[in-house]
Amino acid sequence: MTKPGAPPRDRPGAQRRRRRRGPSAYAVLVALAALAGIMLIPFLVVVFNALKTPQEYTSKGPLAPPSGFDFDAISDFWDRVDFGHVLFNSVLVSGSVAVLAVLLSVFNAYALGIGRIKGRIWLLALLLLANTLPQEALVYPLYYLAKQFGIYDTRLSVIIVFTVVQSAFGTYLLSSVMSAFPRPLLEAARIDGANRWQVLWRVVVPVVRPTLSVLLVFFFVWTWNEFLIPMVFLISNENQTVSVALGVLQGQRLMDATMSSAAALLGLLPTVVFFLIFQRTLSRGLTAGAIK
Template sequence: MTTTLAQSPVSAPARSRPRRRRRGPSAYAVLVALAALAGIMLIPFAVVVFNALKTPAEYTANGPLAPPEGLHLEGIRDFWERVGFGHVLLNSLLISGSVAVLAVLLSVLNAYALGIGRIKGRMWVLVLLLMANTLPQESLVYPLYYLANQLGLYDTRVSVIIVFTVIQSAFGTYLLSSVMSAFPRPLLDAARIDGANRWQILWRVVVPVVRPTLVVMLVFFFIWTWNEFLIPLIFLISNDNQTVSVALGVLQGQRLMDATMSSAAALLGLLPTVVFYLIFQRTLSRGLTAGAIKE
């Protein structure tokens, strides 16, 4: 007698689906607070945009906080023509971009020697770099002016590029040396076993790992150099070499601008850095949140 065993079908294991966390009231309260804070921070920028698009008569009649009644670009056009803003903008882009790239490159080379090479007196070098970052620029102006004058570099963009490259690389070296001192030694040993020399280890092993940190430094160095005023004001006295910040300061000091043109000048000086930040915003966020060294 043949007995047939009825087998119950074996159900496939249910796939675990990731459960979405429900946001509680506290999370929504934080979002509302952050949105309100962002709105408050955008108020000065909105006021600048409003006033840059007004006529002087409209500014006088309605005040600085009222939105513009139309799209008036006379203030922007007048400021652009008065200072030759296209040439001034090119000067700032050239100086800030050169300083950002050269300072990052110099920081990589210095930090590689300090963090991985472990040269003698490493701690004293880092202390000197830290002290250099605390010096006010006012104390450096006269020695730098005298040195640039003796070398024939005064009133040239090269002098400002050299000065800010050294200043920014001091901070970059201090930051990168701490990152590279924690670099995984097995990666370096494996590269040496494969026959890589020190130069190949730097560019093929170390730099790809610390690239997020380098991008963050590049963005910060560009913005910091763009906003510098004192040293460019003293070193770049001719109109052909002036930067955006110097051109704004000189015109406002000469009282050649009304309120609408001042707002137009501030808007034109701010937009390039905003655009630069937006271009690198995603990369900058990854560099700030991701670990530079992965064990």
């Protein structure tokens, strides 16, 4: 017990944390800052070249910073591919896939992890095998099905395909999480009169919400970066996503180095903004399982 007016004593945990902060901790911090700076170099090079004129790029090279801010390359690329509409397509496809794949993963994992349906081990093994299949092996069967159902060259076809593909991984991950769900908590909810639907949304989902937020971010970014299947399924300009528009324009050799950098910058910025917005959600979801 401390005397009145005496400074409060630090708790043992705080003293241990203070003692751990030595030269090694600062060395690790400096090393991480240096690594982050090295990883940002390609992004800075892209920004530099996107703000140059073709003449300045030719005379000074790709690594020199721009002498001014020239937005002609960005403006020309925006108008050439109608980037506003292409960006809307990517946001619509990626956002829809992220939400629908998380919902489908929750329903599947609830049946496999908590419902304990028969053959769950074989179903999980099948989902794990589906995650290892290359997309090249899926292109023709999916193309044939899309033609048969009349949804080829529509954004709906890509949304359906990637919702199923992404939910295979989400189901496998969530089923392992839900299989370790506390059974007394489920039994208490059932004793209180909750049905299966209420147990799912009022008991299970609030507990696994950090994992769901991580899956939502990952599904959005993964779908945004997809190229092969959208390139095969979205052949018209009005349905193309950002990655497909960039690839098609590069293949036609209609861009110089500055416009290519502008295209890369415009294609990268939405995912960076999305990641920065949900950074805290992602970090909380990744560390939630380590804290009881």
